[in-house]
Amino acid sequence: MRIGILGTGVVGQTIGTRLVQLGHDVKLGARSATSDKAAKWVSDAGTHASHGTFADAAAFGEIVFNCTGGMVSLDALKAAGADNLRGKTLVDVANPLDFSHGMPPTLSVCNTDSLGEQIQGAFPDAKVVKALNTMNAQVMVNPSLVPDDHDVFICGNDTEAKARVTELLRSFGWRSVINLGDISAARGMEMILPIWLRLMGALKTPTFNFHIAHS
Amino acid sequence: MRIGILGTGVVGQTIGTRLVQLGHDVKLGARSATSDKAAKWVSDAGTHASHGTFADAAAFGEIVFNCTGGMVSLDALKAAGADNLRGKTLVDVANPLDFSHGMPPTLSVCNTDSLGEQIQGAFPDAKVVKALNTMNAQVMVNPSLVPDDHDVFICGNDTEAKARVTELLRSFGWRSVINLGDISAARGMEMILPIWLRLMGALKTPTFNFHIAHS
Numbered sequence: 001m002r003i004g005i006l007g008t009g010v011v012g013q014t015i016g017t018r019l020v021q022l023g024h025d026v027k028l029g030a031r032s033a034t035s036d037k038a039a040k041w042v043s044d045a046g047t048h049a050s051h052g053t054f055a056d057a058a059a060f061g062e063i064v065f066n067c068t069g070g071m072v073s074l075d076a077l078k079a080a081g082a083d084n085l086r087g088k089t090l091v092d093v094a095n096p097l098d099f100s101h102g103m104p105p106t107l108s109v110c111n112t113d114s115l116g117e118q119i120q121g122a123f124p125d126a127k128v129v130k131a132l133n134t135m136n137a138q139v140m141v142n143p144s145l146v147p148d149d150h151d152v153f154i155c156g157n158d159t160e161a162k163a164r165v166t167e168l169l170r171s172f173g174w175r176s177v178i179n180l181g182d183i184s185a186a187r188g189m190e191m192i193l194p195i196w197l198r199l200m201g202a203l204k205t206p207t208f209n210f211h212i213a214h215s
Numbered sequence: 216m217r218i219g220i221l222g223t224g225v226v227g228q229t230i231g232t233r234l235v236q237l238g239h240d241v242k243l244g245a246r247s248a249t250s251d252k253a254a255k256w257v258s259d260a261g262t263h264a265s266h267g268t269f270a271d272a273a274a275f276g277e278i279v280f281n282c283t284g285g286m287v288s289l290d291a292l293k294a295a296g297a298d299n300l301r302g303k304t305l306v307d308v309a310n311p312l313d314f315s316h317g318m319p320p321t322l323s324v325c326n327t328d329s330l331g332e333q334i335q336g337a338f339p340d341a342k343v344v345k346a347l348n349t350m351n352a353q354v355m356v357n358p359s360l361v362p363d364d365h366d367v368f369i370c371g372n373d374t375e376a377k378a379r380v381t382e383l384l385r386s387f388g389w390r391s392v393i394n395l396g397d398i399s400a401a402r403g404m405e406m407i408l409p410i411w412l413r414l415m416g417a418l419k420t421p422t423f424n425f426h427i428a429h430s
Contacts, residue, residue, distance in 0.1 A: 106326050106327055107326050110325065110326050110406070111321050111322050111325050111326070111409075112321055146428045146429060146430070147428060147429075147430050148364075148428045149363075149428065150426075150428035153410070155413075178414070178417060179417060180410070180413040180414070180416075180417050181413060181416065181417065185410070185413045187409050188409035188410030188411075188412070188413045189410060191325070191406040191407070191409050191410065192406070192407060192410050194326075194402050194403035194406050195368070195395070195400070195403030195404060195406065195407050196403075197403070198370075198395040198396060198400045198403045199393070199395070199427055201395075201396065202393060202394060202395050202396065203427070203429055205429065205430075207429065207430065208427055208428060208429035209427075209428050209429075210425055210426070210427065210428075211365075211425070211426040211427070211428045212414055212418070212423055212424075212425065212426070213361045213362065213363045213364065213365035213423060213424050213425075213426045214361060214362075214418055214420065214422065214423030214424075215361070215362050215420075215422065
C-alpha cells in the first residue's frame with residue numbers, strides 16, 4: 001500500500017520504518033520538501049521510503065497518518081490540503097499536549113471537545129480514525145515489547161476506515177483492538193495522557209500499556 | 216477501626232457494607248441526620264453500622280471516605296467540618312462528573328486542576344488520598360469480580376496516609392496498588408473517566424478495570 005505520514009518526529013519515523021519493513025511504500029511529509037530529518041530517515045529506511053512536503057505525503061498516501069504534534073496538527077493538515085485527504089482514511093495519532101506552561105504538559109483541548117473531533121470537523125471528507133495515541137512510539141509498532149495482554153483503542157465515524165486501520169494494527173502485532181465508537185471517543189483517548197505521564201514517572205519506563213481486564 | 220463515609224449513594228453504601236463485613240465500625244453520613252436511605256442501609260448492614268450527618272460521620276471516623284457526587288463534594292465536606300477532618304486520612308473516591316449538559320457527562324474540573332486537589336486545598340489539615348474512582352463500586356470492594364491482573368491507583372501528598380489506604384485496599388482484595396505520587400495525579404485519575412464511560416458502552420458491562428501491562 002502507499003502510505004503518507006505527516007510529521008518527522010519519533011512517532012512518524014517509527015511508524016514509517018515499520019510500514020516500510022512490512023512492505024509498504026511510505027512518504028514522510030514535512031513542512032519543507034528539503035527537510036534534513038526526513039532525508040536522513042529515507043536514507044536509513046531504504047528504497048520503499050521517500051519524503052516530501054505535507055501535501056506530497058498526503059497526495060501520495062492511500063492512507064495518511066497524522067504524526068505531527070497536536071498543537072500544530074490542524075495547520076499541518078491544512079498544508080497537506082483537504083483535496084489530498086478527500087475520501088482517505090486519516091489515522092490521527094497526535095495528542096494535543098501543550099508544553100508552553102511547563103511540565104507536565106496540559107491538553108490544549110479536552111473534556112467537551114478533542115483534537116480528533118476538531119480534525120474530523122475541519123476535514124469532513126476525510127475518514128478520521130483516532131488510534132495509537134495512548135502509548136509510546138516503540139510500543140505502537142511492536143506491541144510485544146510489553147508483556148502479557150494489552151490493548152490499542154480506536155474510534156472514528158467510518159466503519160470501513162476503522163476496519164482498514166484495525167487490519168494495519170494487526171499487521172503491527174496487535175491482538176486486541178478495542179473499538180470505542182464514533183470520533184467523539186477521541187476525548188477519552190486523549191484525556192488518558194495525564195495518567196500515562198504519571199505512570200511513566202511511577203514505573204520509570206515508557207514501555208508499558210493499558211489493558212482492560214474484563215470477563 | 217472507626218470509619219466515616221460521606222455519601223449514601225451506591226458507592227458509599229457498597230464501601231460501607233464491605234468495611235462492616237471486614238469488622239470495622241462504620242458511620243454513614245448524609246445531609247440530614249434522619250436520611251431514610253442511610254437508615255435503611257444501617258438496618259441491612261448490622262450492629263457495626265450507624266448513620267448521622269456529614270459532621271457526625273466525619274467526627275466518628277479515624278479515616279473518612281468522600282463518596283459524595285463530585286459536583287457537591289466540597290459543600291458536603293464543608294458541612295462535615297474542617298475540625299472533624301483535621302489530621303485524618305480522607306479518601307476521595309469522587310469524580311467531578313457534570314450531568315447538567317446531558318450525556319455523556321463532562322468533568323466540572325480537569326486538565327489544570329482536579330477535584331482531589333481542590334479538596335486538599337480547601338482542607339489543608341486533612342490528608343487527602345485519591346483512590347478507587349476509576350472503577351465500578353462493586354469492583355472497588357471486590358476486585359476478584361474482574362478476572363486476571365488489574366490495578367487500583369492512589370495518589371496524595373502524605374506518605375503515611377497512602378500506606379494506610381493501601382493496607383485497607385489490600386484488605387478489600389487488591390493485589391496491585393499503583394502509587395502515582397502527590398495529589399496532582401488526581402488530574403490523570405479523574406480524566407480517565409471519559410474513556411471508562413466509552414469502555415462501558417463498548418464492553419456492555421461496568422465490570423472491568425484498567426491494568427497497566429509492563430515488564
